[in-house]
Amino acid sequence: MVSKINNHSLLDNLPIxxxxxxxxxxxxxxxxxxxxxxxxxxITGAIIENYHGSIGDVIGTLQExxxxxxxxxxxxxxxxxxxxxxxxxxxxxxxxxxxxxHVAGRYDQGELNFPIYSSFxxxxxxxxxxxxxxxxxxxxxxxxNLDADxxxxxxxxxxxxxxxxxxxxxxxxxxxxxxxxVMGGHSLIIGAGLTPENAYRQLLIADGAIVxxxxxxxxNPCEPVDRLKxxxxxxxxxxxxxxxxxxx
Numbered sequence: 001m002v003s004k005i006n007n008h009s010l011l012d013n014l015p016i017x018x019x020x021x022x023x024x025x026x027x028x029x030x031x032x033x034x035x036x037x038x039x040x041x042x043i044t045g046a047i048i049e050n051y052h053g054s055i056g057d058v059i060g061t062l063q064e065x066x067x068x069x070x071x072x073x074x075x076x077x078x079x080x081x082x083x084x085x086x087x088x089x090x091x092x093x094x095x096x097x098x099x100x101x102h103v104a105g106r107y108d109q110g111e112l113n114f115p116i117y118s119s120f121x122x123x124x125x126x127x128x129x130x131x132x133x134x135x136x137x138x139x140x141x142x143x144x145n146l147d148a149d150x151x152x153x154x155x156x157x158x159x160x161x162x163x164x165x166x167x168x169x170x171x172x173x174x175x176x177x178x179x180x181x182v183m184g185g186h187s188l189i190i191g192a193g194l195t196p197e198n199a200y201r202q203l204l205i206a207d208g209a210i211v212x213x214x215x216x217x218x219x220n221p222c223e224p225v226d227r228l229k230x231x232x233x234x235x236x237x238x239x240x241x242x243x244x245x246x247x248x
Contacts, residue, residue, distance in 0.1 A: 010073055010096060010128055011159055011187045014203055014241045015044040016234070017075060019212030020061065022053025023222045028060040034225040035065065038072060041230040042238075045073030047099055047210060051167075052222060055085070062093040075099055075130070080109075083117055087124045096128065099161065099191075099210070103131030104153035107138040117156070130189055130210075131157035133179075136166050150182045159187035161210065167221060168213035169193045176205050196232045203240035 018038040024030045031048070038046050048061050058076065065074055077099040078086045086098040103112055121129070133153040134140055140149075153160050162179045164171040170193035180188050190202055190209040203209060215230050217223035 010045075011208060014237060014244065015073075015208040016237055017073075017189075017208070017210045018043045018046045018215060018225070018230070019051075019210055019221075020046050020048045021051045021212060021221050022049065022057045022061065023051075024224070027053040027057045028064065030224060031057075031061045032064055035070065035072060037225050037227050037230055039070050041227065042234050043072070043230065044208075045075060045096070047075040047077050048095075049077040049099075050079055059089070062089060062095065066093045073097070081112070083112075083120060083129075087120045087127060090127045091124055097158075098127060098129055100129060100131040100157070101135050102133060102138060102153075103129065103156040103160075104133050105138075105144060105149040106141045108141060109138055112156075114156070121156070128159070129157040130159045130161050130191075132161040132163060132191065135161065136163040136169070136192055146178070147182050150179060154183060154186045159189045159208070161189045161191035162206070163190075163192040167192060168219065170195070170198060171202070173202065173205075176202055180205055194233075196229075196236050199233060199236040200240050203237065204243065209237075 020031045020034055022031055035046055048058050050058050073096040075097040076086045076089050076095050081101045083100055090098050131153060133149050134146060150160065160179065160183060162171055162176055171190050176190060187207045190206045194202060194209050194211045195214040211233065213219055213221050215225050215233060217226050
């Protein structure tokens, strides 16, 4: 698999990253089928994540994608927030980026070990990072300041990911606006709850998105990707892209 991005061009023109949840009895086979749908329907790239599958399933999928020619950019997310393994796998299989639950902030569940992260980031400078701040399922400790955490996150990741309350839950529009107001020109990626119904208005504010649940049969992350849902979703993305291009 040859990298398909040049520097930060991955983040240009409202990129859409489809989530590969690695569910089902044969998760790698399903993942390859879903990757084909994503590519054929114009999605920018995919994130291979051990949400339902194992690390072995992630590796198996990466092994397959590394041997195939496709136009998708590939990202990796190793839950929970395992940047060491994500960076290492990205280097081994020439993935383009990694996603992390959080890159800044202090939470009841802990915080990023920045000295170690910084060391890995320096050694993998060609791997872009999409990192969350105040993400779903994490609870900032008392006294946390969102603006300060966002500014810190911008120094640690090429794009910040904003989410709502959980997987498949819509990210509040006010939260997206707040993040963008603080971040200015830094890339903001919506990381949860995007649907054909809300994609247009949310993507007029943000700079890209990660989408998974709404592309599945019955809006269930355990189910396979539905091609028609992908097509409907991408029709809204195309409208948002056209609007933004006409603004320039």
